[in-house]
Amino acid sequence: GENVEQHPSTLSVQEGDSAVIKCTYSDSASNYFPWYKQELGKRPQLIIDIRSNVGEKKDQRIAVTLNKTAKHFSLHITETQPEDSAVYFCAANTATSGTYKYIFGTGTRLKVLA
Amino acid sequence: GAVVSQHPSWVICKSGTSVKIECRSLDFQATTMFWYRQFPKQSLMLMATSNEGSKATYEQGVEKDKFLINHASLTLSTLTVTSAHPEDSSFYICSASARETQYFGPGTRLTVL
Numbered sequence: 001g002e003n004v005e006q007h008p009s010t011l012s013v014q015e016g017d018s019a020v021i022k023c024t025y026s027d028s029a030s031n032y033f034p035w036y037k038q039e040l041g042k043r044p045q046l047i048i049d050i051r052s053n054v055g056e057k058k059d060q061r062i063a064v065t066l067n068k069t070a071k072h073f074s075l076h077i078t079e080t081q082p083e084d085s086a087v088y089f090c091a092a093n094t095a096t097s098g099t100y101k102y103i104f105g106t107g108t109r110l111k112v113l114a
Numbered sequence: 115g116a117v118v119s120q121h122p123s124w125v126i127c128k129s130g131t132s133v134k135i136e137c138r139s140l141d142f143q144a145t146t147m148f149w150y151r152q153f154p155k156q157s158l159m160l161m162a163t164s165n166e167g168s169k170a171t172y173e174q175g176v177e178k179d180k181f182l183i184n185h186a187s188l189t190l191s192t193l194t195v196t197s198a199h200p201e202d203s204s205f206y207i208c209s210a211s212a213r214e215t216q217y218f219g220p221g222t223r224l225t226v227l
Contacts, residue, residue, distance in 0.1 A: 001174075032214045043207060043218040044158070089157060093214060097171065099146060099163055100214060106157045 002027040002094045006105025013080050014113050021075045021108045023090035030092040033073045034102070035064060038087045047088075048075070080112045117141050118210050120219030127198055128227055134194045135222045137208030143188035144210035149181070152205045152221075164191050198226045 005024045013019050025033075031052035036044035050057045050064045050073065057064050061080075066073040073092075077084055087109050091102040117140040127133050137147060146165050150158040162178075164170040164185035172178045182194040191210075195202055203226045209216040 034215065043220045046215060101148065101160060101163055102216060104157045
């Protein structure tokens with residue numbers, strides 16, 4: 001079946017440094033790639049997304065890049081802050097019988113050290 | 115906008131009982147709703163996809179007779195865990211989508227004694 005690989009599983013950075021999380025997807029028909037942030041015991045929150053007709057998207061300190069040829073997409077967080085500490089999930093959409101669903105990556109636990 | 119509620123937020127029940135969880139999209143009509151299960155420190159595992167007025171599509175390995183899904187309207191879907199057992203204890207999260215983006219409910223923590 002289709003899958004999404006995510007690396008690294010854990011990431012510790014010093015406050016102010018950048019963090020990069022990478023994902024690889026298998027379904028060449030995937031055309032939408034959201035990123036979610038999940039704090040402990042809470043719901044996943046959409047933080048940024050990218051569609052396949054765009055190579056890069058930025059929203060303040062967060063950016064996402066997409067390489068369709070290589071089936072890679074990455075999340076970049078600059079000037080990290082302690083409140084960025086959470087688990088981050090990437091996802092890729094995939095179609096089954098006309099309905100799109102998400103395949104999630106395994107998650108990256110980001111710790112920003114003050 | 116795009117608010118999804120889920121009720122209850124937590125439930126404790128005895129083994130063998132059934133538990134119903136509700137998922138509502140509060141400010142938009144959701145053509146599709148999804149039910150996920152999440153174990154501690156793990157990713158979200160899709161259980162089933164439901165479209166309003168039609169039968170849910172279950173992922174491989176998910177028992178449809180155990181996890182009953184009803185999507186009665188464009189704003190409400192319910193998941194009933196029938197004859198719950200301790201191994202069903204988990205965090206259940208729904209999501210609702212109008213187009214391609216899914217918005218998640220706050221989750222329901224189920225503990226089966």
